[in-house]
Structures are given as C-alpha cells and as structure tokens.
Amino acid sequence: MKIELKQVCKSFTKGSNAVNDLSMTIKDGEFVALLGPSGCGKSTTMLMLAGIYKPTGGMIYFDDEPINHVEPKDRNIGMVFQSYALYPHMTVLENIMFPLKQMKVPKAERIVRAQAAAEQVQLGHLTARKPSQLSGGQQQRVALARAIVKKPRLLLLDEPLSNLDARMKIEMREEIRQLQKEIGITTVMVTHDQEEAMTIADRVAVMKDGSLIQYSTPMELYNRASNLFVAQFIGTPPMNFLKGDLVKAGDTYAYKENAHGSVLGIRPYDLKLGNQGNVVMNATISLVEPLGHSNLVSARIGDTLVRFFAESSYQAERGTAVVCSADLHSVSVFDKDSGYSQNVESCIKEAFAV
Amino acid sequence: MTGGRALNTKKSRLPSAGAYVILGIITLPIILMYLWLLINSFTSQMKHGVIPTGFTLENWKFLWSNVVVNGTEMPSIWTATLNSLLFAGALTVLELVVGIMAGYALSRLNFPGRQGLLKTTMLLHAFPSVALLIAVFYILNFLGLFDSLWGVILVKTALQIPMTAWIIKGFFDDVSWDVEWAGLIDGCTRFKVWHTIVIPLVKPGIAAVSIFSFLAGWSEFLLLYTFILSDENITLASYLQKLMSNPNVINYGVLSAVSIFYMIPVLIFFIFTQKSLMQVSATGGKGV
Ligand SMILES: Nc1ncnc2c1ncn2[C@@H]1O[C@H](COP(=O)(O)OP(=O)(O)OP(=O)(O)O)[C@@H](O)[C@H]1O
Ligand SMILES: [Mg+2]
Numbered sequence: 001m002k003i004e005l006k007q008v009c010k011s012f013t014k015g016s017n018a019v020n021d022l023s024m025t026i027k028d029g030e031f032v033a034l035l036g037p038s039g040c041g042k043s044t045t046m047l048m049l050a051g052i053y054k055p056t057g058g059m060i061y062f063d064d065e066p067i068n069h070v071e072p073k074d075r076n077i078g079m080v081f082q083s084y085a086l087y088p089h090m091t092v093l094e095n096i097m098f099p100l101k102q103m104k105v106p107k108a109e110r111i112v113r114a115q116a117a118a119e120q121v122q123l124g125h126l127t128a129r130k131p132s133q134l135s136g137g138q139q140q141r142v143a144l145a146r147a148i149v150k151k152p153r154l155l156l157l158d159e160p161l162s163n164l165d166a167r168m169k170i171e172m173r174e175e176i177r178q179l180q181k182e183i184g185i186t187t188v189m190v191t192h193d194q195e196e197a198m199t200i201a202d203r204v205a206v207m208k209d210g211s212l213i214q215y216s217t218p219m220e221l222y223n224r225a226s227n228l229f230v231a232q233f234i235g236t237p238p239m240n241f242l243k244g245d246l247v248k249a250g251d252t253y254a255y256k257e258n259a260h261g262s263v264l265g266i267r268p269y270d271l272k273l274g275n276q277g278n279v280v281m282n283a284t285i286s287l288v289e290p291l292g293h294s295n296l297v298s299a300r301i302g303d304t305l306v307r308f309f310a311e312s313s314y315q316a317e318r319g320t321a322v323v324c325s326a327d328l329h330s331v332s333v334f335d336k337d338s339g340y341s342q343n344v345e346s347c348i349k350e351a352f353a354v
Numbered sequence: 355m356t357g358g359r360a361l362n363t364k365k366s367r368l369p370s371a372g373a374y375v376i377l378g379i380i381t382l383p384i385i386l387m388y389l390w391l392l393i394n395s396f397t398s399q400m401k402h403g404v405i406p407t408g409f410t411l412e413n414w415k416f417l418w419s420n421v422v423v424n425g426t427e428m429p430s431i432w433t434a435t436l437n438s439l440l441f442a443g444a445l446t447v448l449e450l451v452v453g454i455m456a457g458y459a460l461s462r463l464n465f466p467g468r469q470g471l472l473k474t475t476m477l478l479h480a481f482p483s484v485a486l487l488i489a490v491f492y493i494l495n496f497l498g499l500f501d502s503l504w505g506v507i508l509v510k511t512a513l514q515i516p517m518t519a520w521i522i523k524g525f526f527d528d529v530s531w532d533v534e535w536a537g538l539i540d541g542c543t544r545f546k547v548w549h550t551i552v553i554p555l556v557k558p559g560i561a562a563v564s565i566f567s568f569l570a571g572w573s574e575f576l577l578l579y580t581f582i583l584s585d586e587n588i589t590l591a592s593y594l595q596k597l598m599s600n601p602n603v604i605n606y607g608v609l610s611a612v613s614i615f616y617m618i619p620v621l622i623f624f625i626f627t628q629k630s631l632m633q634v635s636a637t638g639g640k641g642v
Contacts, residue, residue, distance in 0.1 A: 052535045072538040079539045085532035089554040102541030146540070 008058035020210040029184040033201035078147030079156040086131040093127040117145040136163040157189040228339035240306040255281035257302040270330035271308035277325030395610035413607035429585040442571030457522030525559030
C-alpha cells in the first residue's frame with residue numbers, strides 16, 4: 001500500500017506543532033525507518049498514520065485515498081506500541097488472537113494462526129502465560145506477533161526492538177525484515193538507533209523538532225547528509241567536525257582553523273594517518289584504543305578532538321605530532337549558521353588570498 | 355549455613371509476632387463487645403451485666419414469629435430483611451451503572467465543562483445529607499415517591515454518585531491510553547474497547563466500589579427513617595430503631611439478637627468479596 005503524507009501538521013497546544021508540515025511518500029512494500037531524537041514527533045506521526053490522532057492540518061492518503069477521517073479499525077493496520085500495550089487480562093495466545101477475533105476469523109483457524117505467529121517470534125512455548133509473567137523483551141515480541149498476525153496492509157512499529165538483548169535484536173530485526181519482504185507489507189518503524197535504521201530500512205526519514213530533515217536511502221544519508229544535524233546523528237563513531245578553511249597549495253589542501261569558517265565533516269573511516277589524501281592536517285595524538293581489527297585513534301587538530309582508525313599495529317605516545325589526511329571528495333561542508341550542506345569549493349581559499 | 359538460615363527466619367518472624375500482639379490488643383475491646391453481644395442474645399439475664407445466666411432462644415423468636423414490643427406488634431423481620439436487601443442491591447446496581455459511565459467520561463472524554471464538573475463533583479460529595487432532608491422531602495412528596503423505597507434509593511444514589519464516579523475515574527485513569535488504542539487498531543469500536551478491554555482492567559475497582567456501596571446501602575438509616583413510614587417498607591436499620599423507640603423499656607436480649615442478625619449478611623459478603631478487594635490486576639505495559 002502506498003502512503004502519502006501532504007503537509008501534515010499536528011499540534012497539541014496552541015502555537016507549537018508536535019509535527020510540522022510533514023510531507024513524505026512511502027512506496028508500496030517499502031520499509032521506512034523514522035529516526036530522530038526523543039520528543040521529535042515520531043510517535044505522533046505513527047499515531048496519525050494509525051488514525052488515533054487526527055492531523056490538525058494536511059492530508060494523509062493510503063493508495064491515493066484520503067483517510068484523514070477513516071477510523072483506526074477500518075484501516076487494516078498492525079501496530080507495536082512503544083509501551084507494548086498488551087491486554088493484561090488475556091493470555092499471550094488470546095492477545096495474539098484478538099485482532100483475528102475482531103475480523104470474525106473462525107476459532108480453530110484463529111488458534112492455528114496465532115500459534116504460528118507466536119512461533120515466528122519464538123514464543124511458541126509461552127502462549128498460556130499472562131503478559132505480566134513475561135520479561136520486557138518477551139512482551140515486546142508478543143506485541144509484534146499481535147501486530148503481524150492479521151497480515152495488515154500497513155505495519156507500524158514504534159521502537160519494537162528497544163528492550164531486546166543485542167543478539168535477539170539482530171535476530172528479530174532479520175525476522176521482521178524477512179516477514180516484511182515475504183508478504184510485502186508496507187512498514188514504518190520508529191527507532192532511536194541509527195544503526196538499526198540503516199541496516200533494516202529501504203529509506204530513512206530523519207526528524208527533528210517535528211520536521212522532516214532528510215528522507216533518503218541509508219547510503220545517501222551516510223554519504224551525503226543534507227545537513228549538519230543528520231551528519232551528527234548518522235554513523236558510529238560519529239563524524240568529525242572541524243571549523244575552518246582549506247587552503248589550496250598546488251594539488252593539496254591544508255586545513256586551517258578558523259572559528260568563523262564553515263564546518264568541515266570527515267568520517268572517521270575517511271581520515272587516515274599519513275599524507276596520501278589531498279586534504280592534509282596536523283594533529284597531536286591523545287589516545288590509541290585497540291579494537292582488535294584496528295586501532296581507534298583520538299587526536300587533536302587545533303582545539304578539536306577527532307577520531308579515526310589506524311592499523312592494529314600502530315602505537316603512539318600521547319602528544320606525538322602526526323600528519324593525517326583525507327580525500328577532498330570525502331569531506332562534507334556545512335554552513336556554520338544554517339547547518340545546510342554546501343559545496344566543498346565554498347571553503348577552499350587560494351593560498352595567496354590569505 | 356543452616357544455622358544462619360534458622361536465625362534469619364527467626365528474625366523475620368519476630369516482628370510479625372509483635373505485630374500480632376499489638377493488633378490483638380487494639381482489637382480486643384471490639385472482639386469482646388461482639389462476644390458480649392452474642393452471649394447476651396442467648397441468655398435471659400446477665401449478672402452484673404457480664405455473667406450470663408441460663409440459655410434461651412427467647413430473644414431469637416422474631417425469626418419465626420411476630421414479636422410484640424412495648425405493646426405494639428413489630429413487622430416481620432423477613433420483610434425488613436428483604437427491603438434492606440432490595441435497598442442495598444438496587445443502590446449498588448444503580449450506583450455502578452451510573453458511576454462507571456460517568457467515571458469513564460470524566461477520565462477519558464474531553465468535553466466542554468469537564469473541569470468544572472470535576473470540581474462540582476467533589477463539592478457535591480462534601481454536602482451532608484442532613485442538610486438536604488427538607489428539600490428532599492419536598493421533591494419526594496411532589497413526585498409521589500414519599501414512603502417508597504424507590505424514592506429513597508434514588509435519593510441515596512444521587513448522594514453517592516459523586517464519590518463513586520470520582521473513585522472509578524481514578525481506576526480508569528490508571529488504564530494506559532496505549533492499551534485502548536491498541537484495541538482500536540486491532541479492529542474494535544470505541545464501545546467494544548470499553549467493555550472488552552477497559553472494563554476487565556478496572557474490575558478490582560468495580561468490585562471495591564460495589565462492596566462499599568452495598569455496605570453503605572445496608573447500613574443506611576437517616577434517609578430511610580425520615581422518608582419511610584409504613585411497616586411494609588421498613589428496613590433492618592429502622593427495625594432496630596423501633597426496638598429502641600422507648601428508651602425506658604428496651605429489651606437488650608432481643609436488641610442483641612437483631613443486631614447480630616443484621617450483621618450476618620455483611621460478614622458473609624465480606625468473606626466472599628475480600629479476595630477481589632485485595633486482588634489488583636497487574637498490567638502488561640512498561641510503565642503502566
Ligand atoms: N497527548 C499529547 N498531549 C500533548 N503533547 C503531546 C502529546 N503527545 C505528544 N506530545 C508532545 O509532542 C511531541 C512529540 O512527541 P512524540 O511522542 O511524538 O515524540 P517521539 O519522537 O515519539 O519521542 P520518543 O522517542 O521519546 O518516543 C513532544 O514534545 C510531546 O511532548
Ligand atoms: Mg515515541
């Protein structure tokens with residue numbers, strides 16, 4: 001099912017919008033992740049898609065049908081709530097069967113399908129328990145099973161994996177992904193975790209203060225952040241930011257600190273020891289942390305702390321002066337005031353002009 | 355190891371023994387009073403007021419025959435019992451039906467004047483019913499409901515509703531919105547969510563409120579005494595009052611027996627409902 005939001009707004013109090021002028025299109029069968037810091041309006045957006053909140057402005061379309069005034073029960077959606085929202089007085093199996101019961105599926109079939117859904121989230125052995133007798137992660141998986149059991153047209157997942165341990169998280173992530181591809185459900189998932197968003201989603205929508213900041217594929221988000229906020233948010237370890245200009249000297253560019261210059265962003269993976277790259281800067285080592293396959297180096301360039309990777313054999317004392325470099329095309333440049341991404345050329349100064 | 359554990363259990367048992375002793379001492383006078391009541395109802399005479407002499411069922415005669423006190427024949431105890439049951443039962447049902455709906459609306463629906471209504475409810479509860487006796491008399495008389503049990507039931511319900519609605523509102527407040535929303539998304543209408551999901555979650559609250567309102571109905575005296583005159587509408591509380599109507603000649607034996615009879619349904623009721631009074635449904639959410 002294709003979903004379209006056009007200039008959707010939602011305000012709870014006069015004068016401030018929890019969701020502000022949100023426009024985005026989700027293609028049929030696409031997996032979209034909503035990513036953003038706490039309180040940026042992710043849950044509110046989900047609840048508007050679910051029909052629980054009515055937008056205060058704008059339109060939402062499901063397959064080109066305006067659905068602003070369609071009741072949640074007529075939307076055929078499945079949702080996992082941030083708080084799980086299981087029915088405490090029903091057993092796990094009854095919880096999972098509940099949506100089917102509302103669809104008037106015959107009882108025998110209901111049980112078979114609910115049991116299958118429980119197996120899918122690896123809870124087949126716990127179906128007789130009450131939600132209060134389950135751990136947080138197990139409750140979360142019950143909520144997931146309840147959301148998928150009726151094979152909805154749209155699956156809404158509000159941080160469905162937040163309470164699982166690392167291994168279960170990856171397993172469930174794959175399970176969701178597989179399931180989603182299998183039945184081709186259009187899916188929207190909220191997450192805090194940028195890595196989760198990057199690995200699971202076809203496209204990622206980054207939100208901040210109720211507005212959509214960037215909506216693109218994970219690779220594009222990583223390589224071509226449209227804005228300083230996105231660049232800061234995406235990638236581990238986070239991008240290095242340096243304030244200053246690049247001074248052109250023949251084929252190479254020297255970094256020169258300048259508090260009033262643009263913000264240069266360089267991914268830790270793109271910054272290397274030595275001067276192979278054409279953007280060269282001088283740094284002093286502050287710490288070398290072994291990670292096994294490589295070493296994570298923290299160093300100071302001017303007043304700014306940067307991080308990059310070095311060979312696992314690399315050793316250096318604190319305070320050692322080194323030269324490091326990156327390729328010009330891997331450097332992102334952001335306007336220091338607006339935060340918008342700029343052309344690299346804008347911060348290059350000719351040597352004689354300085 | 356074992357020694358340590360034994361010590362541990364001993365330690366943890368000591369304070370609870372202390373609690374029993376203290377509670378026992380505090381409740382002793384009440385228990386003794388009830389004991390006195392029981393013994394008094396089965397004896398013809400108490401020596402010095404405390405030592406029973408001679409066993410008799412004379413005081414319990416009201417159960418199988420009509421008794422005459424101070425020259426007037428008392429109405430049948432069974433009429434009074436049925437009336438009391440009807441009064442308390444109807445009060446409970448009415449209070450629950452109105453209270454649950456009002457409580458849900460106050461807790462969940464956003465309508466103009468909600469805040470004002472919430473404040474007035476509290477104010478209404480603070481009103482002593484004595485202050486309203488005359489006004490209520492006029493209204494009942496006007497409606498032709500004077501000397502009718504149903505009239506008093508309506509009055510008592512109206513007086514109880516503010517508190518009931520308020521308490522039930524509190525229970526609804528504790529049900530998370532998410533659970534309700536999940537129901538909507540899973541294909542229910544708002545009403546269906548209300549009675550298949552929300553009501554079961556507030557069951558302990560409903561149980562508690564119904565117990566309290568039944569007991570309030572059972573022990574109601576003032577309204578019934580004021581607005582009920584005829585013998586066929588008498589309730590147990592008024593029956594007891596009738597026994598004491600002439601303070602110079604009170605038969606304490608009969609009074610004790612009727613008092614105990616009056617208490618029995620309450621005791622039975624408590625035994626059957628204390629479990630649901632104690633039980634608090636655990637919710638399945640993170641923070642709810
Ligand atoms: N029912 C409500 N009434 C008033 N304000 C609300 C309501 N629900 C959300 N808000 C406000 O709207 C904003 C967005 O909230 P929302 O729950 O969508 O955030 P979120 O992105 O889901 O955050 P989190 O990651 O912490 O779940 C917040 O500032 C919040 O305070
Ligand atoms: Mg949220």
